[in-house]
Every structure is written in structure tokens, then in C-alpha cells.
Amino acid sequence: MDKKTKKALCGTCGIETNCETIVYDSNRSCDNYVDGTNPDEVILLVTKCLGCNKYTVSEVTRCDHNIEEDEYGTWYIIPSIKILYPTDYNGSNITSREEFIKSFNKKIEKNDSCVPPKILLILRECLDAYKFGLNTLSTVGLRMIIDAICQEKENNGEISKAKRDELLEKGHISKNQKKILEKIVDFGNDAAHQFKCLKNKDIESCLDAIESILNNIYHLQEINKKLPDSKNNRR
Structure with a gap:
């Protein structure tokens, strides 16, 4: 050549x-x-x-x-x-996608003890789909995670219906988080019915948002249970 x-x-x-x-x-x-x-x-x-x-x-x-x-x-x-x-090259030999997946797996491990197993299973499968470039399946999976959270809260009697509005009304998510969830649901619907998938960076942003919401709903709840009552902790 x-x-x-x-x-x-x-x-x-x-x-x-x-x-x-x-x-x-x-x-x-x-x-x-x-x-x-x-x-x-x-x-x-x-x-x-x-x-x-x-x-x-x-x-x-x-x-x-x-x-x-x-x-x-x-x-x-x-x-x-x-x-x-050169053999002393100190840069990264892995792609940005691989870097994200490696970092995100560590975040999943942090919530492994407090997030319900069924939700974690869907989250891991969604990440695996993204790992292999199956962006349409990954985009649909993002919506499935939201549905799984709503169903889990309904089954536990924490909300009356498996609806995103109920999550907001009962204080499980903030108004900004609700807006993000609605976008993720729309993305999932477009992928399932119109075969429109998200780009890599958008999938990563949605996964980060979902991880933050899971942390807010489940991990912080566990921390709150372990902390002593504020009245008994006064000096």
C-alpha cells in the first residue's frame, strides 16, 4: 500500500x-x-x-x-x-464504551445488597446488550427497568398503583428525576415500536440517571435505616 x-x-x-x-x-x-x-x-x-x-x-x-x-x-x-x-505507551487501549461498562459494573456492585434482584437482573442484561452493540434492545431495557421499579414498589404496598406519578407523590423520586424517567420511557417506546435506538452517549446518560435513581430509592433508604434516631443522637 x-x-x-x-x-x-x-x-x-x-x-x-x-x-x-x-x-x-x-x-x-x-x-x-x-x-x-x-x-x-x-x-x-x-x-x-x-x-x-x-x-x-x-x-x-x-x-x-x-x-x-x-x-x-x-x-x-x-x-x-x-x-x-512504543511498549511504554501510558494511554488507554480500551474503548470509551468498555471504560463506561467497567465503571458502571462497579456502581452496580455497590447497590447489589439493597436493590431488588429482579431489577438488578434487568439492569445487567440492559448493560450486556449495550456491551455487544445491541442498542435497540438496550434502549427497550431502559424502560423495563423503570417498569420494574414501579411494580416492585406496588407489590410492597409502598404505592397504590405501579405508576411513575405514584413514585413522585410518595417521595421516592424528585420532580427532575420524574422528568428523566418520562424521557426514558418515551425512548423505550420508540425503540420497541418504531425501532429507533439511542446513541451510545445517550444510553450511557440514561444508565447513569437510572443508577442515581436506584441509589436514591434503595441505597439511601438502607443508610437511613442504619442511622440512629436523631432525637437519641443529640448532645
Whole structure:
């Protein structure tokens, strides 16, 4: 392949910058599976940075399930880039999606002891769908989590009907949280009936919002139970 100049991740500068392509070897054999599936394309890429004049050797993996939609509605594959050289590269070799999932799993573990198992199951399945690029299923799953919260509160007799209005009226959520829940429900309906899924960043925002609401409804409730009565705690 002829040498070309394009944007690429420089292992020395640590950012995407103008680089000269020295080697572009596509469809190499790959020993590792990506997210449990065979990658569609694995590229050995050797580039020379036009800024620092240093060489970078990287492995670029492209999978058709790891896609994103741009502002013009065009879908494109988000590549996963692993820097092989320089060996002291101190940047991240995982995608932003993988970073989010790793961080979010830790948040789930924090609420594992107080959030009802059925709700956590749906939350984990929703996250798994997002992990494998199944954004439509993940978007529908977001709505299912909201429904599961309402049903759980009704079954426990904390609200009279499994309705989001009841959550607000009984003080389980705030007005701002109610507005977010209504948006998530609309997103889920659009995904289920019109096959319109959320973009990666929007799914992550919704998951963060749901985690915050679960923390507010269940985790803080457990903390309140453990705290001594305020009257007996006065000095």
C-alpha cells in the first residue's frame, strides 16, 4: 500500500495526529476474541508521526457490532486500537464504551445488597446488550427497568398503583428525576415500536440517571435505616 498521510493515534504524543502510514496489513490472524465474537477486520498499522517523527505500531480491530451514529444519521464502526509499540505507551487501549461498562459494573456492585434482584437482573442484561452493540434492545431495557421499579414498589404496598406519578407523590423520586424517567420511557417506546435506538452517549446518560435513581430509592433508604434516631443522637 502506498504511503499516505492521515490522522492516527501516536503512541508517543498520546493523541490522534497527522501520521504517515508505513505499513497497513489488513485481515491479520487474531488470537483473541473481541467481546466474545470474531472480529470483522484486524489491521496491523505502522505509522510515523509528522509531529514527533516517532513510529507507532498498533493493532486496529473493527467489529460490526461496535457502531455509532454521527450527527448526520450515518452509522460507522468505532475501531478498538491497541498500541503495541512504543511498549511504554501510558494511554488507554480500551474503548470509551468498555471504560463506561467497567465503571458502571462497579456502581452496580455497590447497590447489589439493597436493590431488588429482579431489577438488578434487568439492569445487567440492559448493560450486556449495550456491551455487544445491541442498542435497540438496550434502549427497550431502559424502560423495563423503570417498569420494574414501579411494580416492585406496588407489590410492597409502598404505592397504590405501579405508576411513575405514584413514585413522585410518595417521595421516592424528585420532580427532575420524574422528568428523566418520562424521557426514558418515551425512548423505550420508540425503540420497541418504531425501532429507533439511542446513541451510545445517550444510553450511557440514561444508565447513569437510572443508577442515581436506584441509589436514591434503595441505597439511601438502607443508610437511613442504619442511622440512629436523631432525637437519641443529640448532645
